[in-house]
Amino acid sequence: MANRLLGRCAHLLCRVSSQASAFAAVRLPPPVAGPAAVSRAQRWLWVTDGLMCERTVPKDSQRFPDIPAPTELNQMVEKAKTPEDILSAWEKYGSNANDAAGTLSKWSQLVIKAQGKFTKPEPELLSDSRVQSMMNILSQEVTTVWNSNLVTVLRTLWVMNVPHTNPVLGSVQTEVLWRIRKLSCRHLALLVDWGAGRKDPQDVALVSAALKQLELRWTEIADSKTVCVLISKGEHMSPALMDKLEDKALEVAESFTAEDIRKVCVSLAAQNRRSIPLLRALSYHILQKPSADFTTRLIMDVAFAYGKLNFNQSQVFQRLSGELLPKVPQLRATDVTRYAKSLGFLKWLHFPLFEAFVEHYTANSEKYNIFQLCNLLMTFARLGFQPSKGDEFFSKVHKVLEESLTGLEPFLQTDVAWSMCVLQQAKPHYLTPLCQQSHFAKLSGGKPVRVNGYNLKLLHIAATLLLEHSVSTPSLLPVPAASSSLSELQSSLREALLNLVGGRLEVLRTGVGTTYGWTIDGEMAVDCDNKPIDILALKAPHLPSGGGDQNLPEGARRLAFFGMEFPNYGSKSRNLLGRFTMMKRHLQLAGFITVEVPYYEWLELKTDWQKLAYLKDKMGKAVAEDMAK
Known part of the structure; x- marks a missing residue:
């Protein structure tokens, strides 16, 4: 814009000078006025034909920067196969600090390839006169080293575990710090990548300076590799810079390779950064990759990241599972349990893949x-997955649990036993020790939320013993009170049930906390004509008080209503999770006819009349199904 403004000013000046020259030509003698004025005006107009910042150079005289031709040292270093080849080439052709930086980096790579990484400072390697020669020239002429070689040789010195007191390292660090503003974003990213986590004050200062420059110049970042490297070091960056890097990742996501996507996903999961726009973009681009890019490592890491961040993308998991299915026979046990656990966190069940597991x-x-077996069982229980070839599978599971279950840590032992209850595979001798006071005491430590969760699991275990194996246990745990905070589904369901019975409190209980650890949204008893009857005087073994003293009349039935929320179902399905299938089973064994009210049906009912008609219809169908049995 400034160039355009200056150009316009120049044009105006030309016009003014032309008019002034013409006026002077009238009043001055011809020898003074003529050619000089015209010449000046023409020169002004010619200069302003282009932008004033442009330099007009004849095409024939344009020169491009000269690229140095490879020297004999460069050629020998490129062909070198052993560290000794490098040192011989340097001894023969080495001359300047820039060559010394490149040669030293190549030498360290071949040393690592030949004998493994530098585990500690190795004087026998560094004492070689040729290595010393390279380091001395590097120290003396460090200002002549190119930026790329300077950053690379700094990493080389770090890899070689050169002590921070070494003058060569100090010279290189100081020079990098002086040039920090001149380094490209790629070089700054490499400094952060290689230097993050180092404890030496000079290294910390270098990384901090690089991060500051990146925060100021983040718009200059243009390549996906740099973005990927920086996001992977997010724990060392400010939240503001990470937000900018995520925005930049959205811009360059199209150029991410499958490996870049894997690294970014793992980095976001490690930092617990749930960036929904970026995760959606990565999901789209990973679906475009060919099957050859879907390595086992990629599949495992992306599934882990999505599970850790609780980001559910069914298309991605369908693709990942489809690509993993043919590879299952070659998987390790760790891979099987890791992938299954990731899907379990997201409540996503792929039947063919789990059958293959x-x-x-x-x-x-x-x-x-x-x-690993415990993780597999807990995932199956969470998803409510029952294998088609369960007999062979569970026979091997029982062999292991017979020997190892009692030796597990108390919390894990409780989780595994509870999972076996969900899967209907628990044996009484697995469960009986968990219902003793000594086991309760082991679970009493920790946060109240965790303790309450495990107390509920123990109530479910005791209910399994009583209802499925007819083994009673002493009641040592209090029955949990119904939650005072109700969801929209629960509150509207309880209100509709109250309207259904005409407000008669003697025929309806709501928010019933049972001795089995389950809470019923609504309980009533109906006679043979499906008319509600008084339940206050009836015996109620599911209540801590035991209820009244009268038996259920002949032909009457108990009904248990419970609202099923969205989280009670598997992702993208209408199959209940394992916990809630066990709840239905326990209540049915306790003598209830269960009336399930799913959210996807209830939320479509808009009027009270529709809700009452819906409840009556559900009651009639539930009773008819029970009579048909």
Whole structure:
């Protein structure tokens, strides 16, 4: 804009000078006025034809920067196969600090390739006169080293574990710090990548300076590799810079390779940054990748990241599971349990893949340790997955649990036993020790929320013993009170039930906390004509008080209503999770006819009349199904 403004001013000046020259030509003698004025005006107009910042250079005289031709040292270093080849080339052709930086970096790479990484300062390697020669020239002429070689040789000195008191390292660090503003964003990113986590004050200062420059110049970042590297070091960056990097990642996401997507996902999960726009973009681009890019490592890491961040993207998991299915026979036990656990967190069940996991365990049970088996069982229980070939699978599971269950840590032992209850595979001798006072005491430590959760699981375990195995246990745990905070579904369901019975409190209980650890939204008893009857005087073994003293009249039935919320179902399905299938089973064994009110049906009912008609219809169908049994 400034150039355009100056150009316009120049044009105006030309016009003014032309008019002034013409006026002077009238009044001055011809020899003074003529050619000089015209010449000046023409020169002004010619200069302003282009932008004033442009330099007009004849095409024939344009020169491009000269690229140095490869020297003999460069050629020998490129062909070198051993560290000794490098040192011989340097001894023969080495001359300047820039060559010394590149040669030293290549030498360290070949040393690592030949004998492994530098675990500590190794004087026998650094004492070689040729290595010393490279380092001395580097120290003396460090200001002549190119930026790329300077950053690379700094990393080389770090890799070689050169002590921070070494003058060569100090010279290179100081020079990098002086040039920090001249380094490209790519070089700054490499400094952060390589230097993050180092404890030396000079290294910390370098990384801090690089991060400050990146925060100021983040708009200059243009390549996906740099973005990927920086996001992976997010724990060292300010939240403001991470937000900018996520915006930049959205811009360059199209150029991410499958490996870049994997690294970014893992980094976001490690930092617990749930960036929904970026995760959606990564999901779109990963679906465009060919099958060859879907390595086992990519599948495992992306599933882990999405599970950790609770980001559910069904299309991605469908693709990941489809790509993983043919590879299941070659998977390790760790991979099977890790992927299953990630899907379990997201409540996403892929039946063919889980069946393949069952077959994998059946064929390779000796390769699974007890903790991997526990994770697999807990995932199956969470999703309510019952294998089609369960007999063979659970026979091997029981062999392991018979030997190892009692030796597990108390919380894990409770989780595994509860999972076996959900899967209807728990044996009484698994559960009886967990209902003793000594086991309750082991679970009493920790946060109140966690303690209450495990107390509920113990009530479910005791209910399994009583209702499924007819083994009674002493009641040592208090029955949990119904929650005072109700969801929209629960409050509207209880209100509709009250309207259904005409406000008669003697025929309806709401928010019933049972001795089995389950809460019923609504309880009533109906006679043979489906008319509600008084329940206050009836015996109620599911209540802590035991209820009244009268038996249920002949032909009457108990009904239990419960609203099923969105989180009670698997992702993208209408199949209840394992916890809620066990709840229905327990209440049915306790003598109730269960009336399930799912959210996807209830929320479509707009008027009280529709809700009452819906409840009557559900009651009639539930009673008819029970009579048909």
